[in-house]
Amino acid sequence: MSFSNVVLFSNYITNCVINDKNISFQMVDGIDMSSIIANNICEVPLFQFILGIFKSTIINDDHYDNLFIYVINYLNYLKTKGVYLNLLTSHRLIYILIMLANKI
DSSP states (O other): OOTHHHHHHHHHHHHHOBOSOOOOOOEETTEEOGGGOOSSOOSSOHHHHHHHHHHSTTSOGGGHHHHHHHHHHHHHHHHHTTOOOBTTTHHHHHHHHHHHHHHO
16 A cells, blocks of 8 residues: 555545535534534644544555545545534544544
């Protein structure tokens, strides 16, 4: 498994972030989503954040491809529910989705 797939995945996720909209969501299907909204924009760029996760030993190299597919599917599902990545939610959502996909 080459690390270039992780770079491509990071670029895809970075391009999914909506920078120009201030998305305010509180409830999605009866669940309060306000806890994933950060108060400040994270200082670490999302690209570096994702690379840092995959450089750690938390995730086995053999599972990268499956993990990418699950995270992208989760992101598409969240978009259908009105939850989008923006500058205040991107780091938390991506971290949650990667950890959730790693469980499968």
